[in-house]
Amino acid sequence: MARNNRGTPLFPAPATVMREVSYSGDKPNPDLRAFVEKNATPYDPDADDYDVPAFNQPIETTKATAIYNMHVYWSKKPHTAIRQYIQHYTKPGELVLDPFCGSGGTALAALLDGRKAIAIDRSPAATFIAKNHCTPVDPDALRAAFQRVRREIQPEIDWLYETRCDRCGGKATTGYTVYSQVFQCPRCLAKIPLYDCGADEAETASGKTKAVNVCPKCQKNGFTEIIRSQSEKFGYVPVKVVYHCENGCKPAREERFHDEESAEKRSYFEKYDLGKVQEIQRKPVPHWYPDGFDMTWMSRYQRDALQYYGVKQVADMFTRRNLWALATIRQAIGKIGDPAIRDALLFGLSGITLNSSRLYKERESGRGISNGTYYLPQICREMVVTNGFDYKVESQLIPAFEKVSDVQPRDTCISTQSSTDMAAIPANSIDYIFTDPPYADKVQYGELNFVWEAWLGFDTSWHDEEIIVNEVRGRSEADWAAMMKRAMAECYRVLRPGRWLSLCYHDTSEGTWALIQDVMAEVGFVVDRSEKALFIDAAQKSYNQQTADKTTKRDLVLNFRKPKVTTEHYIARQVDGRTFTEAASQVIRDYLTAHPGATRDRIYDELVSRMVQTGKMEAHDFNALLRGVAEEVQEPVKENLFDNKEPDLFGSHVSSRWYLKETADEVDTAEQEKEDAAAARLEKHMAAHLRKHPENEGVHYSDLFEQYLPIAEKPRRLLADWLLEYFFKTAAGTWRPPADDRERTQKAALRQTGTLRRIKRFANALIDGVPVRDKDRPGSDRTLADWIRQCRRAGLFEQGRALYEKGGLNLDRLNETEQIEVEDDYRICVRRGAAVEARPRRKRRTRDEP
Numbered sequence: 001m002a003r004n005n006r007g008t009p010l011f012p013a014p015a016t017v018m019r020e021v022s023y024s025g026d027k028p029n030p031d032l033r034a035f036v037e038k039n040a041t042p043y044d045p046d047a048d049d050y051d052v053p054a055f056n057q058p059i060e061t062t063k064a065t066a067i068y069n070m071h072v073y074w075s076k077k078p079h080t081a082i083r084q085y086i087q088h089y090t091k092p093g094e095l096v097l098d099p100f101c102g103s104g105g106t107a108l109a110a111l112l113d114g115r116k117a118i119a120i121d122r123s124p125a126a127t128f129i130a131k132n133h134c135t136p137v138d139p140d141a142l143r144a145a146f147q148r149v150r151r152e153i154q155p156e157i158d159w160l161y162e163t164r165c166d167r168c169g170g171k172a173t174t175g176y177t178v179y180s181q182v183f184q185c186p187r188c189l190a191k192i193p194l195y196d197c198g199a200d201e202a203e204t205a206s207g208k209t210k211a212v213n214v215c216p217k218c219q220k221n222g223f224t225e226i227i228r229s230q231s232e233k234f235g236y237v238p239v240k241v242v243y244h245c246e247n248g249c250k251p252a253r254e255e256r257f258h259d260e261e262s263a264e265k266r267s268y269f270e271k272y273d274l275g276k277v278q279e280i281q282r283k284p285v286p287h288w289y290p291d292g293f294d295m296t297w298m299s300r301y302q303r304d305a306l307q308y309y310g311v312k313q314v315a316d317m318f319t320r321r322n323l324w325a326l327a328t329i330r331q332a333i334g335k336i337g338d339p340a341i342r343d344a345l346l347f348g349l350s351g352i353t354l355n356s357s358r359l360y361k362e363r364e365s366g367r368g369i370s371n372g373t374y375y376l377p378q379i380c381r382e383m384v385v386t387n388g389f390d391y392k393v394e395s396q397l398i399p400a401f402e403k404v405s406d407v408q409p410r411d412t413c414i415s416t417q418s419s420t421d422m423a424a425i426p427a428n429s430i431d432y433i434f435t436d437p438p439y440a441d442k443v444q445y446g447e448l449n450f451v452w453e454a455w456l457g458f459d460t461s462w463h464d465e466e467i468i469v470n471e472v473r474g475r476s477e478a479d480w481a482a483m484m485k486r487a488m489a490e491c492y493r494v495l496r497p498g499r500w501l502s503l504c505y506h507d508t509s510e511g512t513w514a515l516i517q518d519v520m521a522e523v524g525f526v527v528d529r530s531e532k533a534l535f536i537d538a539a540q541k542s543y544n545q546q547t548a549d550k551t552t553k554r555d556l557v558l559n560f561r562k563p564k565v566t567t568e569h570y571i572a573r574q575v576d577g578r579t580f581t582e583a584a585s586q587v588i589r590d591y592l593t594a595h596p597g598a599t600r601d602r603i604y605d606e607l608v609s610r611m612v613q614t615g616k617m618e619a620h621d622f623n624a625l626l627r628g629v630a631e632e633v634q635e636p637v638k639e640n641l642f643d644n645k646e647p648d649l650f651g652s653h654v655s656s657r658w659y660l661k662e663t664a665d666e667v668d669t670a671e672q673e674k675e676d677a678a679a680a681r682l683e684k685h686m687a688a689h690l691r692k693h694p695e696n697e698g699v700h701y702s703d704l705f706e707q708y709l710p711i712a713e714k715p716r717r718l719l720a721d722w723l724l725e726y727f728f729k730t731a732a733g734t735w736r737p738p739a740d741d742r743e744r745t746q747k748a749a750l751r752q753t754g755t756l757r758r759i760k761r762f763a764n765a766l767i768d769g770v771p772v773r774d775k776d777r778p779g780s781d782r783t784l785a786d787w788i789r790q791c792r793r794a795g796l797f798e799q800g801r802a803l804y805e806k807g808g809l810n811l812d813r814l815n816e817t818e819q820i821e822v823e824d825d826y827r828i829c830v831r832r833g834a835a836v837e838a839r840p841r842r843k844r845r846t847r848d849e850p
Contacts, residue, residue, distance in 0.1 A: 020340060022413040023131045026124035026458040029415035032424040039116040039411070040095050043428040043496050045564070050498045054528035054559040055088045066400040071129050071351040073103035074372055074443050077436055077504060077555060082109040085434055085557075089500050090115055094431035099419035099491060102445075104130025106434045107414070111407040118430075119414045120422065122465050124458035125350070125449035127416045132347035134412045136405050137340050139398045145341045146393045149332040150386070156328050157386050160321050163243050163276060166256060166268040170247025174384060177273070178240035178362050179319070181233055181378040185215040187225040192216065194378050195239040196259065197227050208831065229378050233308055236358075236380070241273045280321050287327035290314045290454035295374075298447045299472035304374040309358075311376065314454040317357045325385035326356060330455070348397050350452045352388040357451070372443060418465045420486040425494045433491055433501040436555075437484065437516075441469035441477075481515055489523040497564040501525065504557050517558070525560035556706060580620065585629050589660060590721070592630055596761040597657040597770030600626065630658045633773065659773055660761065672751075674715040679726040682707055683737045686727075690736070698734030725751050729795035731832070756794065759787045763799035766806040781813040785822040792825045797833030800825065 022031045029035075059081045068078055082105055086096060092114035098106035101119035103126065110117035111134055119130045158173075165172040180195035197213035218225040242255045256273070260266035293314040295301050301311075310316060315323055329349055336342040354360075359369040361377035370377075415424075438445060446466045453460050467483040468475055491501055505516065517527060584607055591606045592598060604622055634656050685707045686699050708719050715722060726747055727735045738744040750756045758776060765772045778784040784807050791800030803809070804826040811819050 021131050021135045021409040023127070024416070025128075026416050026453075026462075028417040028424075029413060032118070032413055032415050033426070035118070035413035036095070036425050036429050040426070040429040040431075045497065048496075048498060048564070050496070052089055052500070054500065054561070055085055055502070056528075057084075059084055066396065066403055067108070067133070069396050070133060070400045071103060071347060072354070072371075073126070073129060074445060074448055075436065075439070075555075076103055077105050079105040079109040079112070082106050082434055083113055085502050086110055086113055086115060086432065089432045089502075095429065097425070097430045097433045097491075097494065098435050099422065099433070099487060100435050100437045101130050101414070102126050102436060104133040104414070107412050108133045108404070108407070109434075111409075111411055112404070116411045117413070118425070119412065120417060120419050122416065122418050122462055122467075123445060123449045123453070124416050124462075125452040125456065126445070127414050128343075128452075128456060128458070129347065129350075131414050132343055133404075134407065134414070135340055135343070135409050136407055137344045137401055139401050139405075141338070142341055142344055142393070142398060142401065145336050145338070145345060149329065149336070149345065150390070152332045152335075153328050153386070157325060160280065160325055160328075161384055163241070163272045164268060165243065165245040165247060165249055165254065166265045167249050167254065168245065168247050170245060170249075172243045172245045172247070174273070174276075175242040175244055175253065175387075176384060177238050177242075177277075177382040179236040179358075179380050179382060180239045181229070181236055183227050183229070183231050184234065185218060185225055185227060186231075187218050187223060188215060190215070190217050191234055192227060193237055193239050193258070194227065194229065200224055200226075202226065235310070238274055238277060241269065243273075277319075277321065280324065285320075285324045285327055287324075287331040289323055289327040289330075290451075290457075293450070293454040293460065295450065297473070298374075298444075298450070299470050300374045300444055300447045302472060304376070306374060306376065309376045311374075314451050317359065317374070317376075317451060319358065319382050322356050322382060322385050326353065326455070329385065329389060344397065344401070345393070346456065348389060348392045350455060351396075352385070352392050353451060353455055355388055356383055356385045358382075372448065374448075418467075418487075419490060420465075420467070420483055422490045422494060427493050428496050430494045431496060431499055433495055434504070435491075435501070436504040437487070438467050438480075439505065441471075441480075444468065444470065477515075481519060484516070485519045485523060488519055488525070492523045492525060492562055495562045497562050499562055501560045501562070502557055503560065504555050520560050524562065526563055528559040528561065556709065558709075581625065584620065584625050586717070588626060588629050590717070592658060592660045593757055593760055594764055595768060596659050596765040596776065597633075597768065597772075599655075599657060603630075603658060626658065629661060631661050633657050633659060633771075657770060659776070671715055671717075674713055675717070675722050675726075677713075678708060678711055678715060678719075679722075681711065682723075683726070686735070686737045696734070697732060698728075698730040698736035700734050704735060724794035724796070725756055728793055733795070750790070755787075756790060759790055759803075760796065760799060762787075762807070763791065763796070763802045766802045767798065778807070781810050782818065784809050785814060785818055785825075788822055788825045788829070792828050795832075797829040800829035801833060804829070 022029060022035055024030065062078065062080075065078070065080065068076070086106075086109055090096060090110075093116065095116045095118065096106065096110040097118045097120070098104075099120045101107060101121045104119050107117035107119040107130060117134070119127065119134075121127050121130065161174040163172045163174050164170070178195065180193035182191050182193050184191050192215055194213060196216055198216050198219050200212055200214045200219075201209055202212045203209060213227045213229070215223075215225040215227055237258070239258045240255060242253065244252045245254065246252075256265045256269050258266075258269055258274070260269060291313070295306065295311065295313055295316075301307070306312075318326070326349070330346070333342060333345045333349065336345060354369050357369075358376050358380050359374065360381050360383060361367060361369065362379045362381040363377075367381060369375075446463045446468065450460060463473070466475075467480060467487065469477050469480045495501060503516070503520075520527065587607050588603060591603060595602070603626060607622070607625075682704050685704070689699050689703065690696060704723070705719065708714075723735065727737055728739075728743070730736055738747055762772060762776045762778070765776065778787055784803060787807075788800050788803045788809075791797065791803060804822070809822070811822070814822065
């Protein structure tokens with residue numbers, strides 16, 4: 001139920017009756033059990049003839065639909081794709097559950113195909129959005145209520161955004177206002193809005209060109225003084241206004257700037273634009289708004305550096321004018337009597353809230369907020385709230401509600417609660433589950449929904465129940481796995497035997513994928529061993545999806561079946577089919593490859609952490625495990641620069657470091673066969689992909705990861721660890737197969753001798769600054785030069801740089817050609833491994849441009 005800061009309900013409680021969506025605001029739905037008992041068929045194992053195979057078709061779809069655009073939500077899946085799963089696994093009238101419903105795509109998809117739906121989420125914002133997706137309203141009634149709200153708020157909105165035309169002096173309305181952060185020039189000490197800074201070029205420490213902002217006053221005087229956005233900030237100021245003349249000027253649209261050369265235009269800016277902002281700032285907002293909703297507890301508060309922008313609570317995310325406008329609209333919506341229409345309008349208002357905030361970035365190549373963050377840009381655009389609200393209702397909500405007019409809302413039950421306890425749902429009552437669970441720490445749903453929940457007046461004290469990884473809030477991966485296991489155990493309990501659960505996931509972290517599969521196996525599910533990767537591919541991609549190395553470009557799907565108890569027996573697998581000793585030994589091998597010369601306590605901490613996180617910790621003899629794969633090297637501890645410390649009874653006069661045994665590089669025959677088979681599958685996919693896309697040099701990691709996931713017998717080593725022993729990394733960060741027999745032979749030799757693992761150990765020891773064993777060193781300068789080349793080809797740029805700079809390379813022992821080649825390899829490693837990337841240059845539009 002929506003409440004104000006004192007706990008008093010803001011709107012009448014929604015009725016939980018079956019003529020519309022059964023929904024009870026920010027509380028668990030008391031009608032959930034009755035809904036299931038009414039719509040579920042009792043399970044009869046003797047009469048159960050359900051025998052539907054796993055859905056096995058990848059789906060390509062689009063997000064460009066009226067329904068999808070009703071309201072933004074994080075990692076939202078197109079309902080058009082979910083419908084195909086529901087049609088495959090269920091019949092009309094059957095019961096579909098989504099225990100992590102988010103915006104309600106699964107429930108809506110079920111309703112559109114004549115199924116019954118249960119939607120559960122712990123976030124009140126999520127269930128409110130889901131409720132409105134699944135509640136058709138009469139478009140004419142919605143339009144009439146919307147027009148009533150607009151008439152009521154218009155006088156106040158006119159006052160908030162009024163200005164004057166500097167051409168005719170007549171009445172004008174603000175279209176939008178650009179605000180810029182102010183910085184101080186370290187040379188001339190002038191305080192400069194970043195918007196006014198000129199652009200220039202500078203070099204990074206690695207010699208790479210990057211664009212920089214420079215002080216315009218110093219630039220006029222012949223100096224180049226860089227204005228760094230990390231410097232002390234002096235607040236935001238309006239720098240540009242776009243307005244619309246209502247007195248007949250042509251064109252009606254015009255703009256002006258805070259530093260206009262024309263004295264008249266500058267005076268209009270100061271008197272009517274800046275003056276209006278200052279007038280609003282002096283007055284109290286006369287309507288309720290989310291005052292006191294603290295944000296300093298969030299991980300995103302720290303990640304997005306909100307403390308540097310004066311943000312401590314939700315209200316600080318908005319300019320005073322837009323805070324006032326949102327509150328005005330919300331006040332008028334609250335007077336609408338029909339709860340469904342009122343909620344639909346609040347749904348529209350929450351849909352434009354973030355775009356009405358200081359998050360909205362002003363940029364020439366596309367505008368908007370940085371999705372999934374609370375990042376406040378240095379230059380932002382203050383939108384006119386009613387413009388966004390008008391567009392949302394008239395152009396998005398009304399057309400979308402026309403498309404869902406035939407759904408039966410009484411067939412949906414929505415409950416705001418944790419999925420770790422679904423006691424209200426009887427066992428063996430659900431026909432199908434489609435869900436998209438939280439991705440460990442990838443998306444902080446509770447934090448990102450907080451602004452919506454504050455504006456809607458919901459209870460915001462639920463975050464201790466969120467299934468999430470969040471270091472700031474003390475939630476570890478082990479906590480996430482434990483809570484996810486409880487939620488999946490509940491899904492297993494309520495699902496009918498023989499029926500399916502489809503799990504949609506958006507994370508290329510191989511460890512997390514293995515962890516979720518372990519969780520599913522432990523609660524009793526059997527995974528479908530499909531030979532192809534299943535995914536939902538929407539045409540629109542984020543910038544990250546297009547460019548990042550290990551970001552999935554599609555939403556991957558795994559199908560799990562609850563076995564029929566009478567006919568199937570399933571034993572949860574051990575650690576990837578291995579004994580504890582085998583798994584633990586692999587953890588030690590991996591760690592010592594990355595950290596040669598580590599101390600015993602560091603190795604032990606890594607082992608315990610890894611095994612506890614995956615729930616596979618057992619009693620063991622650590623010394624025996626360690627000595628099975630590694631050998632100890634003792635060194636005397638120095639008393640001073642020249643003398644060793646005297647021996648004592650406690651052994652503190654020596655330090656022990658551990659290194660992998662030479663035999664640790666040898667991959668046993670069975671493991672080698674698994675890696676060879678997996679590599680052959682990936683190479684076949686690469687060849688097909690490159691034939692289809694000859695313009696590409698290689699294949700993206702996420703595409704290879706999708707092909708790798710369905711392999712039943714995976715190698716012990718992670719994909720990222722052995723991929724470079726078979727394939728080459730391109731300059732674009734993609735992967736390609738060997739181009740000829742020479743390259744193929746080269747990779748085979750690396751695998752046979754374990755050379756690449758030896759290179760990594762040697763380079764990582766140099767990086768960590770630990771002593772290097774003689775047996776890990778290259779035999780000659782020519783070998784070291786070859787190792788640098790292997791690092792460049794494998795994408796181990798940091799290691800290649802360390803080998804050149806710290807490995808003791810003597811160029812005089814190489815011939816001229818070899819010297820040129822190794823220096824080229826080194827420069828490539830430095831350039832590609834540089835942390836500083838050139839950012840796009842921002843060009844201020846000249847005032848005579850349209």
